[in-house]
Every structure is written in C-alpha cells, then in structure tokens.
Amino acid sequence: MSSPKKDGPTRADGSTYSVARSEDEWKQSLSKEEYYVLREAGTEPPFMGEYVDTKTTGTYRCRACQAELFSSEAKFDSRCGWPSFFTPLAGDAVELIEDRSLGTVRVEARCAACGSHLGHVFEGEGYGTPTDQRWCINSISVTLDPAE
Numbered sequence: 001m002s003s004p005k006k007d008g009p010t011r012a013d014g015s016t017y018s019v020a021r022s023e024d025e026w027k028q029s030l031s032k033e034e035y036y037v038l039r040e041a042g043t044e045p046p047f048m049g050e051y052v053d054t055k056t057t058g059t060y061r062c063r064a065c066q067a068e069l070f071s072s073e074a075k076f077d078s079r080c081g082w083p084s085f086f087t088p089l090a091g092d093a094v095e096l097i098e099d100r101s102l103g104t105v106r107v108e109a110r111c112a113a114c115g116s117h118l119g120h121v122f123e124g125e126g127y128g129t130p131t132d133q134r135w136c137i138n139s140i141s142v143t144l145d146p147a148e
C-alpha cells in the first residue's frame, strides 16, 4: 500500500483538512505550549489543565481552528487528570487514528477540521457513562465557549 506524500497535512485516508495551515502559520497563531500539544501531539501535565474540573455549561471548541468538538453535557468526572467526555458533539468532528507511540496501541483523537491533536480515547473502563468511552482531552487543545 502506498500513500504518496502531498503538500500540507492530510488525513490518514489521504483527504485534506478543511483548515490547512503550514506549521509556520500554526506556530505564529498558537502559544508554545499550545503548539506542543496540538501540533506535536504532546500531553499537558495531569491535573494542571484549566478545564479538568470545569462544570460550566457550554461548547468546547478546537483551540487551533474553533471547530465545535465537545459539549459540556458529555463531560464527566473521570479523576484521570484531564477533561473527559463520553462522546464528541458529532462523530465526524473528530478523527480517530491508531497511535503506537508508547509501544501500546492507543486511539488518538484529532480535530477533523484541522488535524490538531486533542487527546486519546479509551474504552471499556467501567465509568458507567452511556458509551463506556473516555475521551481524554488536553485542556490546552480546546476553548470553552460558555452557554449564554
């Protein structure tokens, strides 16, 4: 199977993101910490992010491109140190990619509009949420848009 390398970021299936910026442009529009997590798939320290315990009603948007990703209604208290959701707002708002970077297989969640790293998805942990999934999302990858 061959996957020809195209200019700019492309999805795993070869399609292009609707928000396509060069890494230089991302560097200019994001802080150093934001760039590290969103564009280099870094992870913020646990229990340090600004939305870990947030209960405010609203919509969480991609901090890179403002796409709507998660609703506060799907946020739950996982005590894992990162904001956790049991489902994204819409299935196609988030792209899932197999991540083998730590020697295990994890599922990485990226913004489907711009390809920025959001966090990881875990399943079957027994949290008792409707989906039995934990979307473990870096606070720094999102911005909460509080409801009126």
Ligand SMILES: [Zn+2]
Pocket (backbone or CB within 6 Å): 062, 063, 064, 065, 066, 067, 111, 112, 113, 114, 115, 116
């Ligand atoms: Zn985005």
